[in-house]
Amino acid sequence: MKAAIIGSGFSSLACASVLAQNGYQVTVFEKHGQPGGRARVLEEGGFKFDMGPSWYWMPDIFESFFNRFEKSTEDYYQLQRLSPSYRVFFKNHPFLDVSAELEKLYDQFESIEPGSKQVLKSVLKEAQYKYEVGMKEFVYKESLSFTEFISTKIIAASFKLDLLKSVKSYFGSRFKEERLIQILEFPVLFLGAMPEDTPALYTMMNYADMVLGTWYPKGGMHQVVRAMVDLATELGVNFHLNQNVEEIKVENNKATGLVANGSFHAFDLVISGADYNHTDRVLLKNHSNYSSSYWDKRTFAPSCLLYYIGVSKKIKNLLHHNLCFDTDFQPHAKTIYKSKSWPDAPQFYVSCASKTDPTVAPEGKENIMLLIPVASGLEDTQEIRDHYFDLILNRLEILTGEEIKDHIEYKRDYAIADFKKDYNAYKGNAYGLANTLQQTAFLKPKIVHKKIKNVFFTGQLTTPGPGVPPALISGQVVADYIIKTFHSQLETASI
Numbered sequence: 001m002k003a004a005i006i007g008s009g010f011s012s013l014a015c016a017s018v019l020a021q022n023g024y025q026v027t028v029f030e031k032h033g034q035p036g037g038r039a040r041v042l043e044e045g046g047f048k049f050d051m052g053p054s055w056y057w058m059p060d061i062f063e064s065f066f067n068r069f070e071k072s073t074e075d076y077y078q079l080q081r082l083s084p085s086y087r088v089f090f091k092n093h094p095f096l097d098v099s100a101e102l103e104k105l106y107d108q109f110e111s112i113e114p115g116s117k118q119v120l121k122s123v124l125k126e127a128q129y130k131y132e133v134g135m136k137e138f139v140y141k142e143s144l145s146f147t148e149f150i151s152t153k154i155i156a157a158s159f160k161l162d163l164l165k166s167v168k169s170y171f172g173s174r175f176k177e178e179r180l181i182q183i184l185e186f187p188v189l190f191l192g193a194m195p196e197d198t199p200a201l202y203t204m205m206n207y208a209d210m211v212l213g214t215w216y217p218k219g220g221m222h223q224v225v226r227a228m229v230d231l232a233t234e235l236g237v238n239f240h241l242n243q244n245v246e247e248i249k250v251e252n253n254k255a256t257g258l259v260a261n262g263s264f265h266a267f268d269l270v271i272s273g274a275d276y277n278h279t280d281r282v283l284l285k286n287h288s289n290y291s292s293s294y295w296d297k298r299t300f301a302p303s304c305l306l307y308y309i310g311v312s313k314k315i316k317n318l319l320h321h322n323l324c325f326d327t328d329f330q331p332h333a334k335t336i337y338k339s340k341s342w343p344d345a346p347q348f349y350v351s352c353a354s355k356t357d358p359t360v361a362p363e364g365k366e367n368i369m370l371l372i373p374v375a376s377g378l379e380d381t382q383e384i385r386d387h388y389f390d391l392i393l394n395r396l397e398i399l400t401g402e403e404i405k406d407h408i409e410y411k412r413d414y415a416i417a418d419f420k421k422d423y424n425a426y427k428g429n430a431y432g433l434a435n436t437l438q439q440t441a442f443l444k445p446k447i448v449h450k451k452i453k454n455v456f457f458t459g460q461l462t463t464p465g466p467g468v469p470p471a472l473i474s475g476q477v478v479a480d481y482i483i484k485t486f487h488s489q490l491e492t493a494s495i
């Protein structure tokens with residue numbers, strides 16, 4: 001059976017390998033000349049920037065993906081646990097290097113808020129329970145119907161999963177010190193919603209952060225893409241790069257194939273890992289799964305304003321990952337989720353991968369990515385980008401005590417308009433759909449098309465959600481569903 005996969009992000013790559021392993025002839029169509037989607041790499045002047053993801057969390061998910069093929073991540077890339085995990089700059093307080101060693105981390109908490117050591121221990125115990133139940137019982141589900149979640153195990157667990165409590169109230173009732181709450185709430189920002197709108201189920205991310213740890217694949221996150229492309233190629237997947245898919249052809253409620261760069265290609269199945277809304281409203285033409293008002297009503301995760309800069313000297317006071325929480329998050333968060341406007345004093349994130357990896361910058365220089373989360377759909381002009389660059393660079397110079405501006409030898413900015421142009425991202429979103437309660441599990445856009453039985457969707461806008469590990473899971477869930485659904489047809493076809 002011939003399957004076409006649109007896009008080469010993590011979800012598409014995962015889907016491609018699982019299908020190929022199960023006898024499908026798989027072809028990936030990617031509009032860019034390089035695979036990886038939002039995890040593409042930018043190489044300029046001796047600097048090698050990961051354009052998107054930089055935090056390698058939940059190593060168990062990557063490992064279990066490769067294990068499906070009797071491989072290990074070690075067969076493809078080398079992982080290093082970062083220690084300390086990351087640095088947090090605060091307002092009116094010295095920075096804190098969040099320890100990768102649990103006992104030290106408990107002591108760090110205790111020194112900031114007496115009594116918080118025991119509270120953190122119980123938070124992480126609960127988070128571990130949520131993580132284990134979540135990984136076993138929730139995230140690998142097709143999420144087609146509510147009934148998938150009715151099992152005695154899930155019902156028994158549901159009381160302990162804190163589905164109806166928010167992350168904000170969960171931590172607010174346990175800790176007083178704002179700095180600790182900021183550290184604990186930060187992983188939730190990966191999920192694209194405010195802590196008050198995110199179910200406390202997702203405190204499982206604190207287990208991922210503090211217990212499973214922050215890792216780095218030597219050479220950068222793009223090594224993971226390379227690994228997945230190598231695996232897929234070994235399994236026989238064909239990659240067609242620089243192929244922009246323009247339409248999924250449908251006749252009599254059945255997809256017959258797709259049109260890429262003006263040419264028609266016939267396929268038995270089409271799976272899209274391109275942004276769901278683009279596939280649904282553009283590529284499927286008048287066969288959309290959802291109406292435009294449905295999409296309008298979804299809560300999108302933020303977009304972001306990014307700067308990739310090459311600095312001609314070493315910067316002392318940065319670690320690999322740095323969170324600049326030197327302003328208040330509430331006003332910034334409101335501009336992202338409520339007023340949908342540009343922030344006055346945004347918090348931001350600084351990645352400095354050259355602190356760990358000498359291959360990503362020339363000797364004696366730093367590779368820096370600056371990231372400001374912003375609302376999707378905002379007007380995006382060069383003046384605005386320049387304004388925020390000056391603003392956060394001034395702050396970074398103060399936070400690090402280093403002159404940086406005069407030492408920049410490479411700079412590229414990237415924002416909402418680029419996400420739209422490069423990824424066909426709805427309103428220029430960076431991270432897909434927010435994981436609010438109303439958009440969790442079976443309440444997300446579905447992996448199947450309601451009417452066209454041989455069209456499927458994968459990626460960060462469908463189940464289980466945004467982030468690299470969820471994208472890996474999404475691709476596997478869709479492939480497994482297809483294999484289950486089309487199994488008898490495939491057997492007949494190969495006789």
Ligand SMILES: Cc1cc2nc3c(=O)[nH]c(=O)nc-3n(C[C@H](O)[C@H](O)[C@H](O)COP(=O)(O)OP(=O)(O)OC[C@H]3O[C@@H](n4cnc5c(N)ncnc54)[C@H](O)[C@@H]3O)c2cc1C
Nearest residue numbers: 007009010011031037038053054055245274459460467468
């Ligand atoms: C700046 C940034 C930082 C992030 N940081 C992290 C992090 O640290 N850790 C983490 O876990 N996650 C992070 N994420 C989220 C993570 O990168 C994404 O959730 C994940 O990579 C999405 O994968 P995907 O498979 O859904 O698709 P995508 O990566 O979006 O890939 C979709 C692909 O489809 C292609 N495509 C679109 N339209 C067409 C078309 N018409 N024809 C052909 N091809 C098409 C695109 O070119 C793209 O290659 C970050 C994201 C961004 C943007």
